[in-house]
Amino acid sequence: MSQPSPTPTPARPPLMSLDDALARLTQAVRPFDVAQALQLSTFDALGRVLAADVRSLVDVPPADNSAMDGYAMRCADVPAAGTTLPVSQRVPAGVVGDPLVPGTAARIFTGAQVPLGADAVVMQEQCTAVSDATAGGSVRVDTVPRPGLAIRRRGEDVCAGSVVLPAGTRLTPQALGLAASAGAATLTVARRPRVALFSTGDELVMPGEVAPGQMKPGAIYNSNRYTLRALIQALGCECTDLGIVPDRLDATREALRRAAQQHDLIVTSGGVSVGEEDHVKPAVEAEGRLDLWQMSMKPGKPLAFGVVRRSADSAEQAQAYFIGLPGNPVSSFVTFFLVVRPVLLHLQGAIDWQVRPTPMRADFDWPRADKRREFLRVRRNATGGLDLYPNQGSGVLTSAVWGDGVVDNPAGQIIRAGDTVHYLPFAELLS
Ligand code: AMP
Numbered sequence: 414m415s416q417p418s419p420t421p422t423p424a425r426p427p428l429m430s431l432d433d434a435l436a437r438l439t440q441a442v443r444p445f446d447v448a449q450a451l452q453l454s455t456f457d458a459l460g461r462v463l464a465a466d467v468r469s470l471v472d473v474p475p476a477d478n479s480a481m482d483g484y485a486m487r488c489a490d491v492p493a494a495g496t497t498l499p500v501s502q503r504v505p506a507g508v509v510g511d512p513l514v515p516g517t518a519a520r521i522f523t524g525a526q527v528p529l530g531a532d533a534v535v536m537q538e539q540c541t542a543v544s545d546a547t548a549g550g551s552v553r554v555d556t557v558p559r560p561g562l563a564i565r566r567r568g569e570d571v572c573a574g575s576v577v578l579p580a581g582t583r584l585t586p587q588a589l590g591l592a593a594s595a596g597a598a599t600l601t602v603a604r605r606p607r608v609a610l611f612s613t614g615d616e617l618v619m620p621g622e623v624a625p626g627q628m629k630p631g632a633i634y635n636s637n638r639y640t641l642r643a644l645i646q647a648l649g650c651e652c653t654d655l656g657i658v659p660d661r662l663d664a665t666r667e668a669l670r671r672a673a674q675q676h677d678l679i680v681t682s683g684g685v686s687v688g689e690e691d692h693v694k695p696a697v698e699a700e701g702r703l704d705l706w707q708m709s710m711k712p713g714k715p716l717a718f719g720v721v722r723r724s725a726d727s728a729e730q731a732q733a734y735f736i737g738l739p740g741n742p743v744s745s746f747v748t749f750f751l752v753v754r755p756v757l758l759h760l761q762g763a764i765d766w767q768v769r770p771t772p773m774r775a776d777f778d779w780p781r782a783d784k785r786r787e788f789l790r791v792r793r794n795a796t797g798g799l800d801l802y803p804n805q806g807s808g809v810l811t812s813a814v815w816g817d818g819v820v821d822n823p824a825g826q827i828i829r830a831g832d833t834v835h836y837l838p839f840a841e842l843l844s
């Protein structure tokens with residue numbers, strides 16, 4: 414009698430690396446057209462991405478000026494410390510003095526234009542006023558100045574006509590200041606991405622709506638809705654929160670159709686594993702196109718990427734992008750900043766969305782290497798090393814609150830205390 418042939422096990426799809434996933438995403442997602450850019454007051458542009466270069470209209474500083482309160486002079490007039498010079502004029506900031514009379518000094522203040530002929534400023538702490546130095550007196554210079562001392566040169570920060578901020582720059586407070594110093598009262602920026610968010614899972618209930626005593630067995634509070642909505646808003650995007658969608662194909666399809674209308678990106682959490690209750694995959698397939706990726710990372714293995722049609726028209730403008738995050742709270746948090754954040758910045762044309770890891774010392778052991786690249790929740794300690802949160806479970810959100818970042822640990826890598834590891838701070842990932 415012949416043996417029954419073994420039931421074939423379904424072939425597992427190969428795991429995809431995070432870098433491959435990011436490369437595919439940034440290829441598939443088209444940045445907004447420049448025609449959609451808008452002019453904003455420089456005051457209102459924090460966190461936006463520039464859609465055009467900012468060129469300076471002026472030299473900054475506009476003229477050679479003093480870096481100190483002190484005295485402007487010619488070095489040639491002070492061959493030795495202790496030389497006394499008559500004070501011929503007083504030059505406060507905002508005033509243009511006369512050319513410096515040879516053999517004299519000018520009383521000068523920080524930011525004031527250096528009088529023609531002067532080639533150094535000696536700070537007042539190194540000068541002694543002899544008689545009333547501010548009203549035609551004299552000053553003893555207690556040092557030997559070198560040419561250029563305490564002078565900020567015209568254009569040393571920015572030259573007129575040069576690009577101070579290239580298109581694709583994400584505007585920080587200091588970038589706004591630089592744009593203003595270059596004379597820009599308004600900036601051309603990409604519009605904000607419009608993101609629709611919903612959570613899937615019949616076990617989910619909302620705090621405040623269902624009291625703990627009223628929760629059915631198996632119910633849990635929806636935490637991803639809060640985390641993801643705040644992450645989207647923290648990145649300066651508009652977020653439409655569509656709440657909880659029941660684990661039913663028709664309801665999921667309906668939510669997707671609604672979400673696609675007015676939005677650039679639909680983000681969901683949960684329902685992207687391949688369990689029977691995971692309706693996100695068939696729903697997106699029915700309403701558009703979907704790739705389901707098994708990512709070689711931990712937490713955050715399943716990830717779905719696709720598009721949802723806005724109408725029967727399949728043109729690119731008639732589609733919203735779709736990213737389905739895993740349901741486990743730490744997984745969705747981590748995949749948001751590793752995957753969704755780059756996509757949101759890329760949509761706006763940002764040139765630099767990579768967060769560069771900082772080498773740091775591990776003050777912990779991680780003796781069991783994983784097959785997947787891991788993102789371990791850690792926090793910096795007082796001695797300049799990293800401590801590890803003891804429970805790295807993908808459902809343990811406490812780890813992400815206790816921690817101030819993650820260690821990006823390559824697949825198959827064990828960690829011994831004292832090893833140098835790659836640290837990614839939340840502060841950078843979430844801004
Ligand atoms: P899923 O990806 O839908 O299989 O969910 C994986 C795990 O994450 C399950 O334990 C879910 O109960 C949990 N989960 C899914 N969505 C949420 C959510 N919005 N808030 C908190 N936990 C969730």
Ligand code: MG
Pocket residue numbers: 613614615683684690740
């Ligand atoms: Mg689920």
